[in-house]
Amino acid sequence: MSLFAYPFMVHAIEAGTIVAVMAAVTGWFVVLRRQTFAGHALAVMSFPGASGAALAGLPLAVGYFAACGIAATAIAAGSRTDERRNLAQESAVIGVVQVTGFALGFLFLSLYGGVLENLENLLFGSFLGITTTQVEVLAGVAVCALAFFAVAGRPLLFSSIDDLVARAGGVPVRALEVAFLLVLGLAVASTAQITGVLLVFALLVAPAAAAQQFTPSIAGGLGLSVAIGLLVTWIGLALSYYTNYSVGFYVTTLAFAAYLIARLSRRLRPA
Amino acid sequence: MAGGRTAGIDQGAARSDREVALLAVELVDVAVARDGRTVWSDATVGIERGEFVAVLGPNAAGKSTLIDLLLGLLRPSAGTVSVLGAPPGSHGNKIGYVPQRHAFDETTRIRGVDIVRLGLDGTRFGLPLPWRDRHGAKVQEAIELVDAAEYARRPIGECSGGEQQRLLIARALIGSPELLLLDEPLDSLDLPNQSSVSALVDRIRREREMTVLLVAHDVNPLLPYVDRVIYVAGGRVLAGPPEQVITNETLTALYQTPIEVLRTSDGRLVVVGLPEAPAHHTDRHAHP
Numbered sequence: 001m002s003l004f005a006y007p008f009m010v011h012a013i014e015a016g017t018i019v020a021v022m023a024a025v026t027g028w029f030v031v032l033r034r035q036t037f038a039g040h041a042l043a044v045m046s047f048p049g050a051s052g053a054a055l056a057g058l059p060l061a062v063g064y065f066a067a068c069g070i071a072a073t074a075i076a077a078g079s080r081t082d083e084r085r086n087l088a089q090e091s092a093v094i095g096v097v098q099v100t101g102f103a104l105g106f107l108f109l110s111l112y113g114g115v116l117e118n119l120e121n122l123l124f125g126s127f128l129g130i131t132t133t134q135v136e137v138l139a140g141v142a143v144c145a146l147a148f149f150a151v152a153g154r155p156l157l158f159s160s161i162d163d164l165v166a167r168a169g170g171v172p173v174r175a176l177e178v179a180f181l182l183v184l185g186l187a188v189a190s191t192a193q194i195t196g197v198l199l200v201f202a203l204l205v206a207p208a209a210a211a212q213q214f215t216p217s218i219a220g221g222l223g224l225s226v227a228i229g230l231l232v233t234w235i236g237l238a239l240s241y242y243t244n245y246s247v248g249f250y251v252t253t254l255a256f257a258a259y260l261i262a263r264l265s266r267r268l269r270p271a
Numbered sequence: 272m273a274g275g276r277t278a279g280i281d282q283g284a285a286r287s288d289r290e291v292a293l294l295a296v297e298l299v300d301v302a303v304a305r306d307g308r309t310v311w312s313d314a315t316v317g318i319e320r321g322e323f324v325a326v327l328g329p330n331a332a333g334k335s336t337l338i339d340l341l342l343g344l345l346r347p348s349a350g351t352v353s354v355l356g357a358p359p360g361s362h363g364n365k366i367g368y369v370p371q372r373h374a375f376d377e378t379t380r381i382r383g384v385d386i387v388r389l390g391l392d393g394t395r396f397g398l399p400l401p402w403r404d405r406h407g408a409k410v411q412e413a414i415e416l417v418d419a420a421e422y423a424r425r426p427i428g429e430c431s432g433g434e435q436q437r438l439l440i441a442r443a444l445i446g447s448p449e450l451l452l453l454d455e456p457l458d459s460l461d462l463p464n465q466s467s468v469s470a471l472v473d474r475i476r477r478e479r480e481m482t483v484l485l486v487a488h489d490v491n492p493l494l495p496y497v498d499r500v501i502y503v504a505g506g507r508v509l510a511g512p513p514e515q516v517i518t519n520e521t522l523t524a525l526y527q528t529p530i531e532v533l534r535t536s537d538g539r540l541v542v543v544g545l546p547e548a549p550a551h552h553t554d555r556h557a558h559p
Binding site for chain 2: 166216
């Protein structure tokens, strides 16, 4: 049976493609800025987001985006000292935000009183039942995120590599940092809808980390990251369709394989 | 007190307008504070254009604070600061800056050439289109100026400390600055690299007629080149030619504890009796 025979599969491929591109570009900056822990914490926010949305009777996606946005703001606000990015403090703040998110999620769940539907899908992803509206929302979010990188990518790169010099040159380092975390929140909340909360890194971190192992070029790295993300998603969806095992499993395994190959190839090749 | 009150070291007195315009940096009775605490005060310093100035002093004395002040990242709590004839913070590409930093480690997978280019367009918003790139020649020129062509296309994390420092200096130079601020560029370099980076900075400032302010722990690699020394210690700032500042009397007065300056047979200066970093002054060096 053809991959495109059912509308649900077409939607899944559309959503997967959008998410793969957005996550690969965002992830390239996440790896460069060493903010994978922030990415993880934001992914976990989908849990309070989902249970909060259930409690309030709102759509799931609204809960995802709201929770990620709030957490991104909190992390950005708490992780600076003396006008500089403080990595030690940042990870502590992220840890606190993450555990608070978990606790709130559990509280919302108790207050809701019911059973959270599709908990397994929330955690490990599903490509079934993605609606046209969902695809449209994802496309809108992706356009916003990619527009941010198109406009602010270069100053963001500068402040990621050398925040002091960027600041001295007039780059609004702090504002960019907050904006990036918000975009990261958007990307994570979108990715989580395909891969599930726990497997977000498969599309967010693995393709970008593999690409940076393959090439130190900026344009090349971003392009390769997107290519790996797309391949992993498409092959993962196809395998899942034909074998009936979870798409999250396939995408994660393929992404891990890509990273492994990147590491091995770098080791074999002289610098 | 700096300048006027320390006999003959710096003529902080009235200057004619023409002289003032010649100054790259002028501080008059300046005090700075961080987190409500005064770092240093009563600083009167004039640096002429084209001078090579070494900024010396113990850890946490406020050397980087001086750099922040000149960059306009910090406002003086008293006095006036003038950089290239204008208030700080308005200079853009006219000031090149290499901050104090820890080396890029192997996980930073960005090429040196891309980092150098950021000195030219890194502050600019908008989508960089490769076919509209007009900076290639400038980037190449800056890289060749610091003799970094050989390793500029490698990931910067795989370059040695000296190579990284040269690339960062190239980035600071790419906008053709009139004033170059280097915060401990010799730190963490071995002795041969300390000498060669010092010589490189001196050669470039002569070629480009640039003013250089270089923060250092040890004046010795810089001694052949410096025109002036700024000593920051004990809450005060003192400026003058090295042979007048690095003396028993001046440093003893500055630190308020007996200091002895020895000259070795090969001309190196050794300062003996320096107290450890004072506990009552902090800047960001204290919390790396």
